[in-house]
Amino acid sequence: MSELPVVPLGSVADELLLQVTAFADATSAGSVDLGTPVPTCPDWSLRDLARHLGRVHRRVAETISRGGDELVAHHEVADPEPPGARDEVATWLLAGAAELVSAMTDAGPDRRVAGFLGPAPVSWWARRMLHETVVHRYDAEATAGTRPWVGVGPELAADGIAESFSLLETFGARRADLAGSGETIHVHATDETSCEWLVTRAASGVSVTHGHVRADVAVRGPAAALFAVLTNRRAPDAPADDLGAVEVLGDPAVLRDWLRVSGL
Structure with missing residues (x-):
């Protein structure tokens, strides 16, 4: 990364x-x-x-x-x-x-x-x-019961996603549950061009690279909504709210398992 x-x-x-x-x-x-x-x-x-x-x-x-x-x-x-x-x-x-x-x-x-x-x-x-x-x-x-993250804009949320991915890479060697058998997850913010990532769960550990690449599953939407999903604060299939809607394309089971082991 x-x-x-x-x-x-x-x-x-x-x-x-x-x-x-x-x-x-x-x-x-x-x-x-x-x-x-x-x-x-x-x-x-x-x-x-x-x-x-x-x-x-x-x-x-x-x-x-x-x-x-x-x-x-x-x-x-x-x-x-x-x-x-x-x-x-x-x-x-x-x-x-x-x-x-x-x-x-x-x-x-x-x-x-x-x-x-x-x-x-x-x-x-x-x-x-x-x-x-x-x-x-x-x-x-x-x-x-108040509206979450009012004023949290795309740049801040996108940086939060990037920082969380850097933590996962840092601690990946100590987290055997983050490894996999080659599953890939593409993360794509629709309102912040810097926020596009590919997560690969190799047997040797997790790698995160920047860019637009086909994957087993893609999750896309506004950066704040993506940040909430990737930190397990909101379900991927939750109805659209003030943060916007998230779309999952591909194998949702791959995303579910990633969120199970990686959510902060």
Whole structure:
């Protein structure tokens, strides 16, 4: 898979703050209870989801600030628990995101810090945290019953797809379930020319290449709708909604099995 495009750190930081604000708004929407189960993450409540995102932001912020060769341990994260009052959870989430943006800005995009599999530049963490937040924003809004991903445009969604594919390639060697017997999946965004991919599940692992190629199954539609499908936030055959409609061409079983093993 080719190198992902370089995005200015300031742009990513600004977008991250917008996305975490939307997430925080969902936790405060209407009369939604923080104990409400998250339909897209069935083992979690809305409080669990908020706790996860807030802790991740704080952990990465501390990892960047400290430098070093190892991720900050979960038990070392400061202020790891959201407040009990629902109205205070949004403030806690925003504070964690602000801490993360401050750490990234102070360090600069090129500084190398601990990553998942060795050193990674701060710019890599910025992109990872942005899309972690975008995906969980969908979860929070689905739980609150509000329209998911209002304002998430094709460029952001397409970059989320690209980033998720890069993660699958990175961890492919550790995930035997991602391998296959040559099955291919073509992903094609209809509103973003950069978003066209071929996923190949070879016996040796997963490869992802860019371009328009025939495959066992093709899934096409607006980038945001595709991103929701590829992260298992929306079924491929779900009715069209505000994000648009997704079309599956070819063998749907190939797509179903890919989503079973690859969804984030």
